[in-house]
Amino acid sequence: MTPVKDGVHGYIELGSLAEALVDTPAMQRLRYVRQLSTVQLVYPSANHTRFEHSLGVYHLASRATDRLDVADDLAARLRAAALVHDVGHGPFGHQTEAAIERHLGRHHDEIGWLLAETELGGVLEEQGLDPDAVAESVDGRGPLGELVSGALDVDRMDYLVRDAHHTGVPYGTIDHDRLVYALRTVDGELAIADGDVATAESALIARTLMNATVYRHHVSRIAGAMLDRASETLLADGAVAPERFARLTDAELLAALEEYGPTADLAARIRDRDLYKRAVWIDREAVPDDLVGIDYGRTGALEREIAAGAEVEPAAVIVDSPTEPNSPESRARIAADGDLARLEERSSLVAGLDACAREIWRLGVYAPADDLAAVREATESVLGLAADVAP
Amino acid sequence: MTPVKDGVHGYIELGSLAEALVDTPAMQRLRYVRQLSTVQLVYPSANHTRFEHSLGVYHLASRATDRLDVADDLAARLRAAALVHDVGHGPFGHQTEAAIERHLGRHHDEIGWLLAETELGGVLEEQGLDPDAVAESVDGRGPLGELVSGALDVDRMDYLVRDAHHTGVPYGTIDHDRLVYALRTVDGELAIADGDVATAESALIARTLMNATVYRHHVSRIAGAMLDRASETLLADGAVAPERFARLTDAELLAALEEYGPTADLAARIRDRDLYKRAVWIDREAVPDDLVGIDYGRTGALEREIAAGAEVEPAAVIVDSPTEPNSPESRARIAADGDLARLEERSSLVAGLDACAREIWRLGVYAPADDLAAVREATESVLGLAADVAP
Amino acid sequence: MTPVKDGVHGYIELGSLAEALVDTPAMQRLRYVRQLSTVQLVYPSANHTRFEHSLGVYHLASRATDRLDVADDLAARLRAAALVHDVGHGPFGHQTEAAIERHLGRHHDEIGWLLAETELGGVLEEQGLDPDAVAESVDGRGPLGELVSGALDVDRMDYLVRDAHHTGVPYGTIDHDRLVYALRTVDGELAIADGDVATAESALIARTLMNATVYRHHVSRIAGAMLDRASETLLADGAVAPERFARLTDAELLAALEEYGPTADLAARIRDRDLYKRAVWIDREAVPDDLVGIDYGRTGALEREIAAGAEVEPAAVIVDSPTEPNSPESRARIAADGDLARLEERSSLVAGLDACAREIWRLGVYAPADDLAAVREATESVLGLAADVAP
Amino acid sequence: MTPVKDGVHGYIELGSLAEALVDTPAMQRLRYVRQLSTVQLVYPSANHTRFEHSLGVYHLASRATDRLDVADDLAARLRAAALVHDVGHGPFGHQTEAAIERHLGRHHDEIGWLLAETELGGVLEEQGLDPDAVAESVDGRGPLGELVSGALDVDRMDYLVRDAHHTGVPYGTIDHDRLVYALRTVDGELAIADGDVATAESALIARTLMNATVYRHHVSRIAGAMLDRASETLLADGAVAPERFARLTDAELLAALEEYGPTADLAARIRDRDLYKRAVWIDREAVPDDLVGIDYGRTGALEREIAAGAEVEPAAVIVDSPTEPNSPESRARIAADGDLARLEERSSLVAGLDACAREIWRLGVYAPADDLAAVREATESVLGLAADVAP
Secondary structure (H helix, E strand, O other), X not given: OEEEEEOOOEEEEEOHHHHHHHXXXXXXXXXXXXOOHHHHHOXXXXXXXXXXXXXXXXXXXXXXXXXXXXXXXXHHHHHXXXXXXXXXXXXXXXXXXXXXXXXXXXXXXXXXXHHHHOHHHHHHHHOOOOHHHHHHHHOOOOOOHHHOOOOOOHHHHHXXXXXXXXXXXXXXXXXXXXXXXXXXXXXXXXXXXXHHHHHHHHHHHHXXXXXXXXXXXXXXXXXXXXXXXXXXXXXXXXXXXXXXXHHOOHHXXXXXXXXXXXXXXXXXXXXXXXXOEEEEEEEHHHOOHHHOOOOHHHHHHHHXXXXXXXXXXXXXXXXXXXXXXXXXXHHOEEEEOOEEEEHHHHOOHHHHHHHHHHHOOEEEEEEOHHHHHHHHHHHHHHHOOOHHHOO | OEEEEEOOOEEEEEOHHHHHHHOOHHHHHHHHOEOOHHHHHOOOOOOOEHHHHHHHHHHHHHHHHHHOOOOHHHHHHHHHHHXXXXXXXXXXXXXXXXXXXXXXXXXXOOOHHHHHHOHHHHHHHHOOOOHHHHHHHHOOOOOOHHHOOOOOOHHHHHHHXXXXXXXXXXXXXXXXXXXXXXXXXXXXXXXXXXXXHHHHHHHHHHHHHHHHHHHOOHHHXXXXXXXXHHHHHHHHOOOOOHHHHHOOOHHHHHHHHHHXXXXXXXXXXXXXXXXXXXXXXXXXXXXXXXXXXXXXHHHHHHHHHHHHHHOOOHHHOEEEOOOXXXXXXXXXXXXXXXXXXXXXXXXXXXXXXXXHHHHOOEEEEEEOHHHHHHHHHHHHHHHOOOHHHOO | OEEEEEOOOEEXXXXXXXXXXXXXXXXXXXXHOEOOHHHHHOOOOOOOEHHHHHHHHHHHHHHHHHHHOOOHHHHHHHHHHHHHOOOOOOOOHHHHHHHHHHHHOOXXXXXXXXXXXXXXXXXXXXXXXXXXXXXXXXXXXXXOHHHOOOOOOHHHHHHHHHHHHHHOOHHHOOOHHHHHHHEEEEOOEEEEEHHHHHHHHHHHHHHHHHHHHHHOOHHHHHHHHHHHHHHHHHHHOOOOOHHHHHOOOHHHHHHHHHHOHHHHHHHHHHHOOOOOEEEEEEEHHHOOHHHOOOOHHHHHHXXXXXXXXXXXXXXXXXXXXXXXXXXXXXXXXXEEOOEEEEHHHHOOHHHHHHHHHHHHOEEEEEEOHHHHHHHHHHHHHHHOOOHHHOO | OEEEEEOOOEEEEEOHHHHHHHOOHHHHHHHHOEOOHHXXXXXXXXXXXXXXXXXXXXXXXXXXXXXXXXXXXXXXXXXXXXXXXXXXXXXXXXXXXXXXXXXXXXXXXXXHHHHHHOXXXXXXXXXXXXXXXXXXHHOOOOOOHHHXXXXXXXXXXXXXXXXXXXHOOHHHOOOHHHHXXXXXEXXXXXXXXXXXXXXXXXXXXXXXXXXXXXXXXXXXXXXXXXXXXXXXXXXXOOOXXXXXXXXXXXXXXXXXXXXXXXXXXXXXXXXXXXXXXXXXXXXXXXXXXXXXXXXXXXXXXXXXXXXXXXXXXXXXXXXXXOOOOOOHHXXXXXXXXXXXXXXXXXXXXXXXXXXXXXXXXXEEEEEOHHHHHHHHHHHHHHHOOOHXXXX
């Protein structure tokens, strides 16, 4: 057992499988992918990476499988899945996810190909694990796969606490110790003990509050949207092949964007934190349903239309309309008298939290500081929205 | 300025008024009144006192009055009120509150008499403060009095964080720094900046979760009910005069109860943590409205009736039916565009949290371990309740 | 396994033996004995008790015996010893230790009699443990007894971290996780791995700094000396029998002192923090060797002589000359290449820390504020010391 | 005032000067320079940057100038100096310092040229500050310049606590609050109050222990030495101009090394954490004085000689012989009775800590895993050392 010191969990003990996995380039790469991508532009101390997060998820998975007395084989599979669960992430994590899916047709949780093509698969096989089974667990399928990806998985338990530690925002400090203690299996399904509804709620609450103050902060959303547009250009123009794109680190992507003429300006703006501003920022009630979560094609069409109306470059307008939030935690199972219920059936808070999540939703239209007035006016005209609720 | 080191806030600077107040016996007494009374029987590290809490409230009040640029005179009054706000508490704080009110007709927030009768009043006057004005602030009245006692007062900001620190339960770690930053005055009324609804919600959430896991923990409720019954006996029998009772420390009350025959058994049980158990523990839905928050007289009548039915001593039955929870935080003002709204109008969470608070309500009937079955049966018969939802 | 939440270690799991021990009155009493006795008069949040500390020591002992793969029988004995190691403490812990030794001839680590006379012994036997063997471990003797009481025992690991958490002074935050990891057994002797000399040093450093800022703070020393004199009077006058005295809680001792005429004034002063002040406070170099660590008889004689010279009541003078500090940690074993060395042989820091400990030594003479000048002058004359280095 | 949330200090308030400085590319670049360079290869959560550290140093400087009541003009200068003190750092901070000095002849603390050549100078002038005066303060010269760079500067106060927070190693948690409180000026010189010798010692201790466990960890030293050799090649071959080199970010340097053939292998090894190992690791006593802190020319000559002896590529041998440690903190001034003394004169610990620092000194010779035996043997022969103390 090799102990590794972690800022959040203290000592994390790596067994020989974990050590071998950690030594692969695919895992080492995660040292250079920030967990919270552009959030560091708002919370300067949020520079933690998917590497240390992966160690933390592995640690919690180990504790949970011990706690649940999972058979050795399955426990090893789940621990391995916890450790590698993020290797499929592209640069800047979620913020290039959509661009990668458009060009590769692959979600970051589908890591079967990665296990097949990189050393990771070989390491797993050497240690007697089936790479396909591990990939299945990463995707939340198979026996107890929901421990790795599910309503109350160890991924979320780690990131809420870790993001709180590194941003300095305390809302994420759920009681992960208690959550691990509260885990049960009922007929092979993962559940939370009945007396621990409040513990399960706390994870849901923490994510709702972290969404409001950290994950959906407008500065991070703007930088993310800028990254997405630049990434799309890079990929659509063939400047970087999608397979290579997906394996870049944060800094390598920024460098590639800076080197390629058509994206150089956006990249320099991100690097120097000279970001677009909000021309429009409208809450859910003021936005018609058909403008919520619109697809990329339509988004582009609107951007061009607004740009034309504002008489600015097409690249000077970014429309950002996310899908409505969902809360997987509300589907967590609660074990009561041998029965299983869903958290949303047992907790009066869930509906309130859902409404709260809906309330922080915003439609944003972003533009360089000089173009704000023109873009705002053009947006009102094109979208037929009264932007009097603009920031 | 004398710096005092605090486990929660770091250095707290006491000015000369604060130093003089702290040196009075009335304030020193608070070193011997635990902030969370019997919660230490569940969370063994919860031994912090109303003394250190008072220093913390003073500290936050100082930061808030600085932040709000309150005029010197008023700021001094508010800081003094923050510091002395708990001197009216009896032994074991809230857990003897009802007994004291029954026998003295006085709530712990009414401290005018204390200021008049003890050195505190003299100290205030020497420093140019009007004791009545300070007492008014403690009660949440007068200019900015709500900073000391109101929807989002510094009292709550301190105790949520302090209770989290000392119990080890992380739900109370609200962002008190941010809350102090978010304070505004609008036409002399205290409000939270519009962009900080999530910060205000977090305080409400923290209290809801701390209620569920700490403040309303059944072991603490049982010990509290036992204390209340013993205190009532002591006072009703005239064994201790109510004025003296109200000024005892935790340990002095326990000693008085141990020395007086009729209460010696209850006192020994509390001291040795040999508590009554739950014979019945029923949630809100299963309890008719007229059994919620019943008064002392009716509670005693029910206890005697149940004891008769169970053929046990009257003292062997405790009925505990608290009033329904309320959430003063939901009335916090939010400043938006010059207007003021209430948090409950701006936050979808409030209704969910109210429902959640209602959900953790329980009617309890407690008895010694040997009498549980008999008392349960008698309760079912007397109250006409199906106790199949007993613990 | 019953999990108990602790403010320092998170969840502590109690096995059935631990639960049974915790339920005894002897253990419950420790809830009412503060870990740092009168230090709370300086650091107001230092109200943690020997009860929670005992749980913490048990927790670290459990982790250490797991780590060292100790045989089940011995592990159970060591864990039990860790849990009960403080039951022998009198009220206010170390501050009544000397008075108890004078009148009972017994040190607080000798708990054999307690195990024999109280329920604790029965509980141990029921669970198959020999009370004498447990008492031996508490005293640091027998196999691995030094884990409970020795150069680097789990007692110290817990209290340094816990005292830091509750005072807010960060110097005590040693890396107890690392220390437990670093433990080895070499030929049945406890040792620290060679690569962890810095970890062992850190414990020594932490205690040295905590001594300087917390444990030997002059306010705490004054209150302790006042307690000792009052206790001596109580015991010498037969007002409380020594056996009963040794089992009192902090508050019970204060109450007994307040009730007994000759000690009532000292007790009220401690309660209201109206303490004696330093008339004299001289460092080691200025004090002749024969005045260092003087015995109780000679101390009393000096006090009377000084009081006569100052023309004040004998009780108005307290001479406080502690023995010179020692540092048991410096004898910790370091495992290197199969050999064992002592920390002091491997660490250049030890000598520096010893000198540092010597530097914070002070001879104090304390008196009521009004008598300071007279007592200072009389001390100079009686002891032949130039008190120009007085505070 | 714009509040920025920091994981260590909570809210940091930036005034308008600080905001304008932070918005320059020179400051934004520090977001991409890790504070602890390659330490993240040992402590995976040590990814904090010189950007957030700069904000922290600014925060402590603000508190110190408030505390010391420094005149507004000087306070502004010192705060500005604190904020920009690290802009002169090259990629990977201290680990490319020597290479930059060899090729640019400039130390990172000499930032006059930077202020002159970049926007920073203009921003300072706009706000009425003289760039030369600010540069002087960064270098520790001029009035109270030692607050920015001196025996007990705010730079060190911040990094010790921040490095502890992010590595998870608790030894760095000095009481920076107390240190700021303890600051005094005596005749314009910065000093620590006499009663706070222990506080000053604690900073020295913290750095000594952080050196042993973090800053001088052999894995970090190996990676640093590899970086230095690769940087030297890049610069000596003219592949990157020294002026440009000094302004790269961590990732940009790694990319440049990966792209340039002769350094590609070293760069890939650092990226994938496939580092050289210790062929030789000898402590101070076993090394003759003339091999301690040898210059670059002689180091290269020895490497070539050892490589020849071992029959490996010259690049496969790295000799790493640091200079002996010094401890600037020991020169901190202590204010006593109007006099000033040095910490080393008042503290018995300093000598012990110096000896301790000497003890952790090691001469290392590093090589790829396959060449270890050959390189070890050749080193013994070339240096005439018995490497029996190798790792």
